[in-house]
Every structure is written in C-alpha cells, then in structure tokens.
Amino acid sequence: MAEMLTERAFFEKEVKKSRFLAYAAPVDSEEAALAFIHEISDVEARHNCWAWRIGQQYRFHDDGEPGGTAGRPILQVIEAQDIDRVAVVVTRWFGGIKLGAGGLVRAYGGTAAECLRLAPRAPIVARVRVGFHCPFSDLALVGARLPGLGAQVETETFDATGAAYVVVVPVEGAEDLIVRLADLTAGRVAARICEDVKG
Structure with a gap:
C-alpha cells in the first residue's frame, strides 16, 4: 500500500x-x-x-x-x-x-x-465523496454524529429546507455511513456516493 x-x-x-x-x-x-x-x-x-x-x-x-x-x-x-x-x-x-x-x-x-x-x-487511505441533503430538523443530530462516522465535511450549503452536504469518508466506511444516516433520520436523509477521491 x-x-x-x-x-x-x-x-x-x-x-x-x-x-x-x-x-x-x-x-x-x-x-x-x-x-x-x-x-x-x-x-x-x-x-x-x-x-x-x-x-x-x-x-x-x-x-x-x-x-x-x-x-x-x-x-x-x-x-x-x-x-x-x-x-x-x-x-x-x-x-x-x-x-x-x-x-x-x-x-x-x-x-x-x-x-x-x-x-x-x-x-494512503482511498476515500469517496458522499452527498446528501439534511432537513433543518435533523441538522444538529447529523452534524454531531458525522465525525464519529469517520466523515469529514467538505461542503455545507444551506437552502430553504435544510443543508446540502458533501462529506469525504474512507471507501470501506461509505456504505455504513449511508445506512447510519438513513437510520438516524428515519429515512429523511438519503445519501449517495458521488465520486472517488484519492487518499
């Protein structure tokens, strides 16, 4: 490696x-x-x-x-x-x-x-970008949990209903992050992998 x-x-x-x-x-x-x-x-x-x-x-x-x-x-x-x-x-x-x-x-x-x-x-750990939109009602919870899920916030853009996030996470943790975000928010956050990031 x-x-x-x-x-x-x-x-x-x-x-x-x-x-x-x-x-x-x-x-x-x-x-x-x-x-x-x-x-x-x-x-x-x-x-x-x-x-x-x-x-x-x-x-x-x-x-x-x-x-x-x-x-x-x-x-x-x-x-x-x-x-x-x-x-x-x-x-x-x-x-x-x-x-x-x-x-x-x-x-x-x-x-x-x-x-x-x-x-x-x-x-060098291979990483991917994961994108999702989070409603205002879940922002505090999701924001507090992201570091513990190994996610590093790359962008956070607010709109009328909440915030759009792009986070970077190790490849092996990406699917887990997607599942955990859905569980935390009772399905209100549907994250998806955007693209590969080198290291």
Whole structure:
C-alpha cells in the first residue's frame, strides 16, 4: 500500500568531501511541489537536484549534474519505497573531488533513500465523496454524529429546507455511513456516493 509523508524530513551526509542534504515534504499538487523545491533550493550550492511524484504524475531534474545521475535516482528511490504525494530535493555542495557517474547516482539516491526511510509516514487511505441533503430538523443530530462516522465535511450549503452536504469518508466506511444516516433520520436523509477521491 502506498504511503505518504506526514511531515517534512531531512538527512545530511558527506561523500568524498561533498556535502549532500536531502529534504522531503508531502505535496498534493505540482504547484505545491515546485513551491517546495523553490523554497528549499540553496542558490549558494552547486546543485539542487529534485524529483516529485503525485499519483501517475512525476518530474525530476539533474540541475547541472550529468544526465541521469541525480534526479532520476531520487525518483527511483521514491518509487522503490512506494511513497506518493512527495517532493524531494537533494542539494550538493561540491567538495573538490569528482565522484563519477556511479558515485553521483549512489550519493544522490542514497541520501534521498535515507531521508525517506527516516521520514514519518502514513498509509494512503482511498476515500469517496458522499452527498446528501439534511432537513433543518435533523441538522444538529447529523452534524454531531458525522465525525464519529469517520466523515469529514467538505461542503455545507444551506437552502430553504435544510443543508446540502458533501462529506469525504474512507471507501470501506461509505456504505455504513449511508445506512447510519438513513437510520438516524428515519429515512429523511438519503445519501449517495458521488465520486472517488484519492487518499
């Protein structure tokens, strides 16, 4: 099962006098990944190499290192550890000794791998959206029970007769939520699954 980081992580090591510093962060969009890369990259360093993966989307960049020696090894580590929604930047300060292509692959990949290995993670739980309309007479009861049913309110829109809700719930709890809402309200709330949500 794919995992995601629950917070940022970093790891630093020295390889033949070159300093390598890896930072990893959870991201949920390409824009978030690029913003993190821009924030973490050190303009004083020789190279800021990176990779990110969100679902089937991914990008990597060697930032001046020989092609395939930095960004791709970072991405391969992300995939090997089955981590999704993550961006990793490995910054290198050159120490005067050339590492060669194999040495660079091992240094960038190894630093990224150790950073991700130490990072706090959580499994990605598949979720779905469930929509329903709740009359005013049941709003307080339903509102109080939703958190206990594992539902997270995404939208709540009031109209003349009550409120329309869209909630997000783990896939395995969706049918139970639909049944419980109907039971709680004596059938006045008829919920339905709207669409899949990733994680």
